[in-house]
Amino acid sequence: MRRLPLLIPIALLLAGCAGGATQNSGTDGPPVRGGNLTVAVPTDPQSLDMVANPGQVTAQIGNMMYEKLFEVDRDFTARPMLVDNYTTSQDRLVYTFTLRKDVTFQDGNPLTAADVVASLDRWRKAHRTGQLVSPDIDSITAGDPHTVQLRLKRPRYPIIDELASPGTEIYEAKNLAGLPATGFGQDKAIGTGPYKLKSWDIGQQLVLQRYDGYKSRSEQDWGGQAGAKHAYLDTVTYKVVADQDALVNGLQTGQWDHAMPTNDQYESLKANPAVVVHNLPGGNENVIIPNFTKGSRFADPRARQALNLLLDKPAINAATGGSKDLTIETGAFASPDNKSFYSTAGEDVYRQHDPARAKQLLAEAGVPAGSTVHIVTTNSYPEFGKWAVLLQDELSKIGIQTKIDTYDFATMLGTLTKDPAGWDLTTLFFDSALTSPAQMPALTLGTLNGSSSAELDALLAQFNASTNADQAKSTVDKLQDLTWRQLSVITLSQSRLYAAYSPRLKGYDNFYRIFWNSWLAP
Incomplete structure (x- = not known):
C-alpha cells in the first residue's frame, strides 16, 4: 500500500514522500543522462497545490517540483534545503534563516524572503498542520531579501520538523495573492525543484521535465528528500492506472517503469524475475474512522467501543x-521504523474482540439490530473499498444494515467535509512516518470527525513544550493511549510499503515515487 501523509485538505496530510541521493550507485554504474521514466500512479493528482490538495499523489509529484526550507533525509530527520544556515536564540523563541542565494524558481525569478513569508503565512492559515502550529507563532518576517525571522510566542520542540512537513513548500509570493480555497491552477504550479510541469492530460497522465536552471545542494549522503538532486532524466511521465490487473500487466510488459501496487500483488511480483521488488521505509496506519458528530451513529462512545470489539482485525x-x-498487527499510529513515535500504548484495547458485547453496547448507544450505518469510501485506493465491504460483513453478523457510498478519492473527501453529520464511518490510511503530532492525522482529526478534546489539546501542548527526546516520547505514549480511549480512529494494522520497478531503473533510493537521482540503463 501507499503512504498518505495528509489525506484531506482540512484535517490530514501527505507527508513527505520523495526520493533522494542514491545508496546503490556503486553497483549501478555511472549515471546516464536523458530519457523518460514512466511511473504508474493510482489516481490523478487533481491539483498541484500542496496546501489546497495535500493528497498522496499530489505530494509525491509536487516534491519533484517544489522545495521547503528543510527536507527530511532517509531517516526522516530534517535537513536544510532552501536554508543555507540558521540560528536559534538562547530562549528558543527566535529562529533566523539565511536563504541560499543561488536558487531560482522555474520561471527564472530568484527566491526571496518575501516568497518564504507569503508561503508560510498561507500554510498557517490554510493547511491543517500550519493551523495547529500557528498559535505558537508570533510572526514570520523578512529581514532582507535573503533572511527570514520566525518568532515564537513560546518554545516549540518540533518546529524545524514541522517546517519540513508537507504544506510548507515555497511558492512565488505573486502567485499566492487572492487564491480561492481550491488553490492555484496549472499556470502557477511553479517551484524551485529540479523538475517542472511540461503537460497534464487530466485523468490520463502528467509529464514533468528537467528544469535546467536548477542549482543543487552538494551533499550526497543524506538521501530521502534531502541533499543533492541531479535530475538525470529528461522527463518523468506519471500515468494514471487505477486497475490493479492493468498495473501489474504494465509492469511485466514494460509499459511503465515503476509502480506501488497493493499488498495482495506483493508475492506474485516478488517471484517475478523480470521485476525488482523492494521494501520502502515507514508505512501506513490503516484505519476505520468513526464520526463523533451529533447525528452520527457513532457519536456515543459506547458505539465506538462496540465497533472496536466487533472488528476481527x-x-x-x-x-x-x-x-x-x-502487515504488522499493531494498534500503533507510527511505524516501528519511526522510532521517535512508535508506541505500544493501547495495545490491550486494540486486541479486544467480543461481538456479543459489541451488539449489546450498540443497542445501549441507540443502534439496535435493524439500524443502518452509512459508510463512505473510495476505490481509488482499492484497500479502502475492501475494508468497507468487510465492515459491512461484520456489522451484518449482528443485525446492523449498511449503506456504502463509493466515490473517487477527491469526491469522497469532499463528501466527508461538506456534510459533517451525513456519514458514520469511513476508511483511510495515514502516513506513519511523520515527525510531529501536528502532522499526524490520528491526532488531528477533530475538524473531520469531531474528535477534538481538551485532554488531547493539553497533551499536544505538553509535547510541544518538551526540551528533550525522552520527555517527547513519554507524551507520545500518553497521546496514543488517549487515542485508544477516545477511539478517534480504530487502527487495523500497520502496512509496510514496497515498490515494484524495472531492472533498468538505476540510482533509485527506494524512497517512494521521486526520481531526481535515478536514471535508465541503456
Whole structure:
C-alpha cells in the first residue's frame, strides 16, 4: 500500500514522500543522462497545490517540483534545503534563516524572503498542520531579501520538523495573492525543484521535465528528500492506472517503469524475475474512522467501543493485507521504523474482540439490530473499498444494515467535509512516518470527525513544550493511549510499503515515487 501523509485538505496530510541521493550507485554504474521514466500512479493528482490538495499523489509529484526550507533525509530527520544556515536564540523563541542565494524558481525569478513569508503565512492559515502550529507563532518576517525571522510566542520542540512537513513548500509570493480555497491552477504550479510541469492530460497522465536552471545542494549522503538532486532524466511521465490487473500487466510488459501496487500483488511480483521488488521505509496506519458528530451513529462512545470489539482485525488484515512481510498487527499510529513515535500504548484495547458485547453496547448507544450505518469510501485506493465491504460483513453478523457510498478519492473527501453529520464511518490510511503530532492525522482529526478534546489539546501542548527526546516520547505514549480511549480512529494494522520497478531503473533510493537521482540503463 501507499503512504498518505495528509489525506484531506482540512484535517490530514501527505507527508513527505520523495526520493533522494542514491545508496546503490556503486553497483549501478555511472549515471546516464536523458530519457523518460514512466511511473504508474493510482489516481490523478487533481491539483498541484500542496496546501489546497495535500493528497498522496499530489505530494509525491509536487516534491519533484517544489522545495521547503528543510527536507527530511532517509531517516526522516530534517535537513536544510532552501536554508543555507540558521540560528536559534538562547530562549528558543527566535529562529533566523539565511536563504541560499543561488536558487531560482522555474520561471527564472530568484527566491526571496518575501516568497518564504507569503508561503508560510498561507500554510498557517490554510493547511491543517500550519493551523495547529500557528498559535505558537508570533510572526514570520523578512529581514532582507535573503533572511527570514520566525518568532515564537513560546518554545516549540518540533518546529524545524514541522517546517519540513508537507504544506510548507515555497511558492512565488505573486502567485499566492487572492487564491480561492481550491488553490492555484496549472499556470502557477511553479517551484524551485529540479523538475517542472511540461503537460497534464487530466485523468490520463502528467509529464514533468528537467528544469535546467536548477542549482543543487552538494551533499550526497543524506538521501530521502534531502541533499543533492541531479535530475538525470529528461522527463518523468506519471500515468494514471487505477486497475490493479492493468498495473501489474504494465509492469511485466514494460509499459511503465515503476509502480506501488497493493499488498495482495506483493508475492506474485516478488517471484517475478523480470521485476525488482523492494521494501520502502515507514508505512501506513490503516484505519476505520468513526464520526463523533451529533447525528452520527457513532457519536456515543459506547458505539465506538462496540465497533472496536466487533472488528476481527486479524481476519480483516488477512483478507486485505497480502504477505505477512508487509502487515504488522499493531494498534500503533507510527511505524516501528519511526522510532521517535512508535508506541505500544493501547495495545490491550486494540486486541479486544467480543461481538456479543459489541451488539449489546450498540443497542445501549441507540443502534439496535435493524439500524443502518452509512459508510463512505473510495476505490481509488482499492484497500479502502475492501475494508468497507468487510465492515459491512461484520456489522451484518449482528443485525446492523449498511449503506456504502463509493466515490473517487477527491469526491469522497469532499463528501466527508461538506456534510459533517451525513456519514458514520469511513476508511483511510495515514502516513506513519511523520515527525510531529501536528502532522499526524490520528491526532488531528477533530475538524473531520469531531474528535477534538481538551485532554488531547493539553497533551499536544505538553509535547510541544518538551526540551528533550525522552520527555517527547513519554507524551507520545500518553497521546496514543488517549487515542485508544477516545477511539478517534480504530487502527487495523500497520502496512509496510514496497515498490515494484524495472531492472533498468538505476540510482533509485527506494524512497517512494521521486526520481531526481535515478536514471535508465541503456
